[in-house]
Amino acid sequence: MRIMISVDIEGVAGVSETIQGRRGNAEYEGARHLMTQEANAAIVGAYEGGATDVIVADSHGPMRNIIAEDLDERARLVSGKPRPLSMIQGIDANHDGVLLIGYHAAASNAGILAHTVSGMAFHSIEINGIRAGEPTLFGGYAAEIGVPLLAVSGDDCLAGEISEQFPNAKTIVVKQALGAHAANSLSPAKSRELIRREVSAAVKNAKSAKVESPCTGALNVSVRFHKSLYADAASLLPMMTRHDAHTVSFDVKGHADAISTISALSLMIAGMQ
Numbered sequence: 001m002r003i004m005i006s007v008d009i010e011g012v013a014g015v016s017e018t019i020q021g022r023r024g025n026a027e028y029e030g031a032r033h034l035m036t037q038e039a040n041a042a043i044v045g046a047y048e049g050g051a052t053d054v055i056v057a058d059s060h061g062p063m064r065n066i067i068a069e070d071l072d073e074r075a076r077l078v079s080g081k082p083r084p085l086s087m088i089q090g091i092d093a094n095h096d097g098v099l100l101i102g103y104h105a106a107a108s109n110a111g112i113l114a115h116t117v118s119g120m121a122f123h124s125i126e127i128n129g130i131r132a133g134e135p136t137l138f139g140g141y142a143a144e145i146g147v148p149l150l151a152v153s154g155d156d157c158l159a160g161e162i163s164e165q166f167p168n169a170k171t172i173v174v175k176q177a178l179g180a181h182a183a184n185s186l187s188p189a190k191s192r193e194l195i196r197r198e199v200s201a202a203v204k205n206a207k208s209a210k211v212e213s214p215c216t217g218a219l220n221v222s223v224r225f226h227k228s229l230y231a232d233a234a235s236l237l238p239m240m241t242r243h244d245a246h247t248v249s250f251d252v253k254g255h256a257d258a259i260s261t262i263s264a265l266s267l268m269i270a271g272m273q
């Protein structure tokens, strides 16, 4: 059984502040260790649940956070960016399930370090009128190629979003959001134990898991930027329709094109800083 694990950092137990996700400081070095160990807990759980092949996608910021030396040796590691499928790179239609570990709530929703793809660029993203978080995009892509979202870990706000958008996926709550930069978190050890146990149970049921996605078919993607300057830049692309000072939209045939276009906008705006 083949399992894909995408790992972010904001939803990891013990992480509550932006600086913990930014390179070049001691707090980041601690957080990437916590991230690596939650990835390992998911890998162990996946194998306990019957997985025979596991691929892990490092999916935060520069996508080079997981400490490769410390990663469970049974998993392959996808790292670095840009890459066409971003946080879900490595998945294919022959996978039996996907796990999102260390994830966070959507841009403009409540939750610890909530954002969608780029907190700097995007105020909010809607797909077919639905508020889109990263699971909407990447779990949506998996569903489009027939792979079910089995489980998602992060804070309680993320769990609420998953319950609405992927009601059959398991939610693993490792911390409660007290605010955008404040958490009431399990200890790392308890969080890993919970992830291992829940992932194991989810993978055991993978063969009967439901393939579901809040958005299907052709997608209309509406992007609201923090600054009108960013919308000016996005509007240079002929595929964009400008709606107001801060908002553009575009139409694509499916999730892969939505993911790559949003990634390109994010990279462009990062280059404007």
Ligand SMILES: [Zn+2]
Pocket (backbone or CB within 6 Å): 008, 009, 010, 021, 059, 060, 061
């Ligand atoms: Zn992240």
